[in-house]
Amino acid sequence: xRTERLRHVTVVSPDAAAARQTFVDLFGLGPAGPGALAIGTxxxxxxxxxxxxxxxxxxxxxxxxxxxxxxQVADLDAAAATLAQAGVGFTRAEGALHVDPPxxxxxxxxxxxxx
Amino acid sequence: xxxxxxxxxxxxxxLEQAYGFWRDTLGLPVHKVATVKDQDVRAALLTVGESEIxxxxxxxxxxxxxxxxxxRGEGLHHLCFATDDVGAELAGARAKSARLIDQKPRPxxxxxxxxxxxxxxxxxxxxxAEPYPPGHPGxxxxxxx
Numbered sequence: 001x002r003t004e005r006l007r008h009v010t011v012v013s014p015d016a017a018a019a020r021q022t023f024v025d026l027f028g029l030g031p032a033g034p035g036a037l038a039i040g041t042x043x044x045x046x047x048x049x050x051x052x053x054x055x056x057x058x059x060x061x062x063x064x065x066x067x068x069x070x071x072q073v074a075d076l077d078a079a080a081a082t083l084a085q086a087g088v089g090f091t092r093a094e095g096a097l098h099v100d101p102p103x104x105x106x107x108x109x110x111x112x113x114x115x
Numbered sequence: 116x117x118x119x120x121x122x123x124x125x126x127x128x129x130l131e132q133a134y135g136f137w138r139d140t141l142g143l144p145v146h147k148v149a150t151v152k153d154q155d156v157r158a159a160l161l162t163v164g165e166s167e168i169x170x171x172x173x174x175x176x177x178x179x180x181x182x183x184x185x186x187r188g189e190g191l192h193h194l195c196f197a198t199d200d201v202g203a204e205l206a207g208a209r210a211k212s213a214r215l216i217d218q219k220p221r222p223x224x225x226x227x228x229x230x231x232x233x234x235x236x237x238x239x240x241x242x243x244a245e246p247y248p249p250g251h252p253g254x255x256x257x258x259x260x
Contacts, residue, residue: 001142005164006120009194011239019237026211026236027117027196039196040119040165065238066191069123071141071163086140104136105127105170106190 001082002074007112008036008043010068012059016046019064054098058108068108070096076113117204121197121225121244122160122167126184130157130172137161137168149224150256156180158224159260169195169224193230193240201227201245208235220245224254 013019016035023029023037023044032038036045047067049055058067073079080097083090089100097111127133130148137143143161150157155178160167171192173181183192198204201220208231209215217229225244233240247253 001140003141003143003163006123006166009120009123011237013237022235022237026208026213029117039117042120042166062187063238065233066123066194069191082140086136088136088140101190105125105133106188107125108191 001079003079003111004072004074004114006042007070007072008045009066010045010047010055010070010108011065012047012049012055012067013064014048014059016048020046054108068110070110070112072114073111074113076111079111116200117196117198117243119197120166121195121242121246122169123191124169124171124193124195124240124242125190126171126173126180126187126192127189128172128184130159130170133170133172134159137170143168145260147224147253148258148260149254150174150258151224151254152256154178154180160224167225193242195225195228195242195244198243198245201229201243204243205229222254224257 011019029037029039032043036043047055049059055067088103090097099109101108138145138161143163145159146162147160155174157172157174159170171180173184175181176185213235214232216232220227220229226246228242228244231241
């Protein structure tokens with residue numbers, strides 16, 4: 001698998017806009033589209049997830065904080081094949097591979113291809 | 116000035132086992148490995164683009180990372196921003212009344228580092244790192260990657 005870069009980190013919060021503003025005020029980060037801030041070639045995305053969703057479960061279990069990371073791969077189909085060959089569980093949805101957290105040492109990890 | 120995400124810290128039970136996924140399956144090369152004695156942790160940095168993944172294995176249950184592992188299990192631990200002046204970042208955070216974990220920068224695997232308390236950063240444990248200059252011997256306890 002060719003993993004190219006850290007694409008984004010997701011912060012979950014009951015108030016995503018307020019969380020985003022905290023990072024603007026404290027770290028001086030600039031906007032990178034709705035609900036996100038830019039830092040180098042990566043972004044920090046701020047989300048208020050719905051209950052019962054992947055990220056909603058993270059918010060319910062651990063509270064406000066960093067809940068997911070997303071890495072960009074060169075070829076999503078090749079990445080899926082590599083995961084399958086390695087016996088790593090994942091689901092494919094919304095243009096991303098979501099690795100089963102136990103296989104990624106407890107990390108909610110998404111893999112996406114370059115836009 | 117913050118320039119990039121230096122790394123994302125991930126707590127794991129066993130570094131060698133974790134390599135099986137992060138290095139061998141995802142293809143991330145191990146850039147640096149060290150035993151950080153004052154933290155009682157063994158750590159590895161794996162390169163991904165301009166950032167890194169830092170895998171942290173506690174060497175005792177009493178260490179901060181050991182307590183995290185016991186309480187929350189393996190998973191995401193902290194987010195580190197790269198800066199060219201860690202002292203200035205720390206002073207800036209203090210001036211904005213952010214709660215600090217470190218009152219002054221200290222040597223770490225990623226460079227001179229300091230942590231902010233997650234109470235001030237929306238539950239995210241944030242680290243600043245000013246990477247060592249080229250030629251710097253690095254942290255005592257560094258091993259060949």
